[in-house]
Amino acid sequence: LAAMVRGFLSAMSAMLWGFVMIVIMLLVFAVLAVELLDNQNNGLHGDGNVCNDVFSSIPMATLWFFQTMVAGDSFGTCSIPLIKAVPQSALLLCVALITMQLGFTNLILAVVVEKASAAYEEDRADEAQQLERKRTEAFDDFQEMCEAMDINGDGKLTLDELTQAYDANAEFRDCMTILGIDVDELRALYSYMDSDDSG
Secondary structure (H helix, E strand, O other), rough: HHHHHHHHHHHHHHHHHHHHHHHHHHHHHHHHHHHHHHHHOOOOOOOHHHHHHOOOOHHHHOOOOOOOOHOOOHHHHHHHHHHHHHEEEEEEEHHHHHHHHHHHHHHHHHHHHHHHHHHHHHHHHHHHHHHHHHHHHHHHHHHHHHHHHHHOOOOOOOHHHHHHHHHHHHHHHHHHHHHHHHHHHHHHHHHOOOOOOOO
C-alpha cells in the first residue's frame, strides 16, 4: 500500500501539469471555434437545441471540447450536422480531436506511467539496500556468534557445535534463515568449507 501511495503521489505532478496543458489546448481550440464556427453553427440544429450555443462563447466552447474530447461524450451530436453544413469545419474539429485524444491524453498517460514506474523502481532499490544492510548485519552477528559457539575455545568450530547451536540458539537460527540457510544446507556448507577436516 505504501508503494502504491508513493507511486500515486509521484505521478500527481505529471497529472497536474498534464491537466494544465489539456486546459490550455482546449482554450486554444475554443477560441478558434468561437471565431470561425459560431456564425455557421448558430441556428443550425433547430430551436432549443443546446448545440446551437456550443460555440457562442469561449467557456461554452471549452466545456464542449472537454465534454467531447476528454470525457468522450457525444462528439457527433453537434459536430456532424455542422460538418455536413460547413465541410471545412471538419478540419478544425478533426485536428482538435486527434490532438487531444491521440496526442495529449496518451502523452500524459505515458508520463504518468513512467513516473509511477520510476517510483516503483526506487522502492525496489530501497528494499534491496535494506536487504543488503540486513545481510551485512547478519554476517557481523554470525562472526560474533561463531566465537560464542566455540564451546571448547580452541578457535575452531566443529559440525556438532554448529548443529547444536542451530537447534539451541534462536539468534543463530534466525541469522541463518535471513541468509537462506537451513540445517541441511549448513551441514553441506560446513563440509564444503572444511574440506580438510581441520574445523
